[in-house]
Amino acid sequence: MSETPFEPEITAFVCQYCGDMAADSAGWNRISYPANVKIVRLPCTGKVDVHHILNAFEHGADGVYVVACPEGNCHHINGNLSAKRRVTYAKSLLDEVGVGGNRLEMFHVTAAQGDEFARIAAEMTERIRALGPSPVRRAMGKSSG
């Protein structure tokens, strides 16, 4: 019996002005992206807390990424820059824990970049697929791989 290939669970924290609109743009342009990505819409990526990111990993996410407005174009002036700094800090914590900071990434898109949103989703899915299930998820015995 052949083994089912590993399909990663990925959580994407997106801002409602750029990331989420870009996901919408992908939709109405009929651009598909991997179903592995579960989107959490936020009023601004400045709302992303390190705890939210760790929480996702603790509850079985194999990868997490944040999609913010391009630098200099945040609807809330600098929420995206705050998110960027927190993502960097969260990466260090994930390395410290042994989960691996490379399972977390930060991206910037505009609302119209549906194609870029889809490319990012595919890139992260491929990256995490190559890394395999998160060590936390493996330990939970919940790996779908």
Added chain:
Amino acid sequence: MIIAQRKPLEEIKEMVASYEKVLVLGCGTCVAVCFAGGEKEAKLLASELRMARQMEGKSTQIIDHTIQRQCEWEFIDPIKELVASVDAVVSTACGIGVQGMAERFEDKPIFPGVNTTFLGMPVQPGEFVERCQACGDCILDLTGGVCPVARCAKSLMNGPCGGSQNGKCEVNPETPCAWQLIYDRLAKLGQLERMMEIMPAKNWSTSRDGGLRKIIREDLKL
């Protein structure tokens, strides 16, 4: 305020390795303001510990809770039952809070989750700098509001020393020379003549050299 820094996860993991149920106890005052051991940081540490222990196949019974202050009995006492329900506590309070907890809960292992580092202030977001050494005999009135005890590497009373270069300290070229700061501030106050006064040797018995310090206020006693 008291400034602290989270201990490395590996060190904390090692401390609680043999305990099943662990409480990460945050402190909502100084260490919350310096983002080392407040409610958010206690949650983060608990989450990190759970994940790390999960990966090692160990118990993940790590809970978190935060009280306003771990340095006052009135805030510690209400969590008696919570503390009784766990095998060990990682306190992310400063050393005062850790000792407060250890004194109140004599039979419970209480471990420090942070390194208490200094008395200081956030000079800008994310940057905390030492400002006071609690010497017990404040001389800020004589030094233009800049403390040579805490801010001069040598705690010189009559500076600057020869290591002051271009306004910076020889110990660290990024650190301003405290005596340069004192000079600049006294100049602004029009009190430069103070630089000519020789300050006598400081009586350090009010500082750490005098042993454990204690203040008694009869008017506050019950």
